[in-house]
Amino acid sequence: MTNSSEQDFESEPVSDSADVPEPATPRSAATGVTGIGIGAIAQEIGLTKDTLRVWERRYGFPQPMRSSGGERLYPQEQVTKLRLVKRLLDAGHRPSKVLGQSIDMLQQLAESSGVGQDAPDAELDHLISLLRASAFDEFRFGLLKRATRDGLERFVLDVAAPLAARVGNAWAAGTLQVYHEHLFSEAIQSTLRTLLRPLTDAVRGRGGRPRVLLTTLSGEGHGLGLLMAEAMFTLSECECVQLGLQTPLHDIVEAVSAHNIDIVALSFTAVLPAQSIANGLAELRNLLPPHVRVWAGGSSPALRRKFNEGVDCIAGLAPIDETVADWRQNTVL
Ligand code: B12
Numbered sequence: 001m002t003n004s005s006e007q008d009f010e011s012e013p014v015s016d017s018a019d020v021p022e023p024a025t026p027r028s029a030a031t032g033v034t035g036i037g038i039g040a041i042a043q044e045i046g047l048t049k050d051t052l053r054v055w056e057r058r059y060g061f062p063q064p065m066r067s068s069g070g071e072r073l074y075p076q077e078q079v080t081k082l083r084l085v086k087r088l089l090d091a092g093h094r095p096s097k098v099l100g101q102s103i104d105m106l107q108q109l110a111e112s113s114g115v116g117q118d119a120p121d122a123e124l125d126h127l128i129s130l131l132r133a134s135a136f137d138e139f140r141f142g143l144l145k146r147a148t149r150d151g152l153e154r155f156v157l158d159v160a161a162p163l164a165a166r167v168g169n170a171w172a173a174g175t176l177q178v179y180h181e182h183l184f185s186e187a188i189q190s191t192l193r194t195l196l197r198p199l200t201d202a203v204r205g206r207g208g209r210p211r212v213l214l215t216t217l218s219g220e221g222h223g224l225g226l227l228m229a230e231a232m233f234t235l236s237e238c239e240c241v242q243l244g245l246q247t248p249l250h251d252i253v254e255a256v257s258a259h260n261i262d263i264v265a266l267s268f269t270a271v272l273p274a275q276s277i278a279n280g281l282a283e284l285r286n287l288l289p290p291h292v293r294v295w296a297g298g299s300s301p302a303l304r305r306k307f308n309e310g311v312d313c314i315a316g317l318a319p320i321d322e323t324v325a326d327w328r329q330n331t332v333l
Contacts, residue, residue, distance in 0.1 A: 035065055035073030045079075045086050046271040052082075059099035077103075083172060084110060090270050090301045091115045116169045121162065128166055131180050136187070143191045152195045153235055156228045157317060160188055164224055185224060192227050199234050208239045210262035210327055213255055215243040217266060217280040225267040225298050232320040233265070249280070253287045263327070264288065267298040274302035281311050295323070 042049045052072075056062055062082060064072035074082070084106045088098050091113060098106060110116055118124075123146070130139040147155040167184045170176040212233050214226050223245045230240045241259050243252070252264060264284070268277055277300060285294055285308050294311045296303055303313040314323055 035075045036079055038064070038072045038074070041074050041079060041082065042273075043271075045082050046269075046273060047082075047086065048273045048275065051273075055095065055099055059095065061099045081106065086270070087115050087172065088113075090299075092301075116172060118166050118169055119162070124159070124163055124166055127159075127163060128170060128176075131167070131184055132170075132176060134183075136183055139183070140187045140191070143187055144194070147191050147195055152192075152199065152231055155195070156192070156231050160192065160224070160228055161317060164188070188224055189227060192231055196231055196234060200240070203234055203237055203239060206237070206239075208237045209333060210324065210331070211239045211241065211260060212263045212265050213241045213243060213252070213259065213261040214265045214267075215247040215252060216245050216268070217272070217277075217284075218246050218248065219272050219276060220268055221245060222267070222269045222271065222298075225269070226265070228317055229265055229267065229297060229320065232317050233324070236321045236324040238263075238324060249284050249287055252284065256288060256292055261292060262331070263293045263295055265295045265297070268296060268300035268303060269298055270300050272300065272302070274300070274305070277302040278305065278307070281307055285310050293327070 036044075038049050038052060042052055052062065056064070062074055062078045064074045064078065067073050081103045084103065085095075085098050088106065088110060089095065093109070093113070098109070101109070127139060127142050130136075130142060143159070146159050150158065163184070167176060167181055171178070171181055212230075214230050214233075216223065216226060226242070226245075230242055233240050241255065241261065243255060247255075255261070256264060266281075272280075277296075281294065281296065288294065288310075290310065295314050296307075296311060297314045297316070307313065312323075314320065
């Protein structure tokens with residue numbers, strides 16, 4: 001992946017966040033103020049609280065109201081605009097270019113730069129319409145049919161991955177709810193596990209190297225990318241140890257030693273702030289023996305940065321096979 005500074009907004013100087021006098025912010029009457037607090041909004045959007053405060057001072061947006069106790073409260077329309085701003089920044093636009101724009105202008109910018117746009121695919125549209133109609137059995141059947149017809153690799157690359165992006169776009173556009181995302185996750189997980197099980201059994205016992213441990217770091221609650229990566233690693237005849245979501249660093253280190261792991265594979269969406277990702281990766285790298293590699297994947301723009309020696313970012317699922325082949329070629333077993 002390329003090293004870029006697109007996510008500099010995360011590392012802008014933020015020392016002023018707590019101590020500098022607050023700017024003139026719309027203050028509401030002491031009672032009847034509704035809005036979302038800064039901690040909740042930062043977590044939902046994938047920014048730090050400091051970044052929100054710096055934007056407020058530097059760009060005049062967001063402009064939260066204040067509770068009677070002086071806490072920042074963000075009204076719904078500012079939350080909607082912040083979500084759009086974050087997606088544009090994730091796509092490489094700069095804060096100074098987007099924060100001052102109206103929501104209509106931002107929507108036009110998103111459309112013209114393809115942010116949140118789905119590539120045309122009638123079969124995937126049909127699956128989404130089943131999910132939207134809560135036709136869950138039909139949705140699962142549709143997935144299983146595609147998976148058995150096309151095979152695991154094609155299912156992962158052509159259905160599961162683009163469908164996840166579609167579901168995310170539909171959620172952001174307000175046409176699917178969070179419970180649809182949960183239903184979607186359940187169906188994808190059970191389909192992938194059904195297909196993976198016999199393959200995993202066949203690979204296990206053959207001593208397939210590298211041995212790959214898969215997990216996410218604290219705060220990253222998305223696991224579908226990890227499961228898709230597990231499918232691709234297994235197809236490349238690696239033995240996988242799937243730890244699931246949010247494993248504390250010291251437990252990762254213990255599992256690496258207990259299972260004689262060669263590679264720790266981590267997945268990151270854009271929910272975790274870039275700085276948390278950089279800190280987590282650096283800390284994990286320090287805790288692991290030097291011969292164990294860390295491979296990071298997922299849509300987080302933070303992965304465009306350059307990391308320490310021994311941390312590699314993999315741009316998507318398709319390159320897994322080649323990256324594993326390189327590892328085998330360059331590793332003396
Ligand atoms: C399903 C889903 C959920 C489920 C997760 C269930 C589960 N067990 O995983 C639930 C409902 C719990 C959920 C919750 C939330 N979600 Co959500 N979710 C999704 C969705 C639809 C798919 C998630 C996913 O697993 N993606 C990961 C994979 C599939 O995609 P990827 O990161 O692009 O990675 C690709 C490759 O890089 C590669 N890859 C991934 N990992 C790895 C690892 C390695 C080693 C390799 C080689 C490759 C690789 O595989 C993928 C295939 O294309 C996405 C939409 C999307 N576009 O991803 C939103 C999305 C990630 N969620 C989002 C948000 C905002 C949230 C919530 C904050 C609010 C909410 N929607 O409820 C919470 C936060 C939870 C948390 N603390 O992390 C946003 C994040 C936006 C942002 N900028 O921060 C997204 C993008 C939706 C959107 N369009 O806005 N979510």
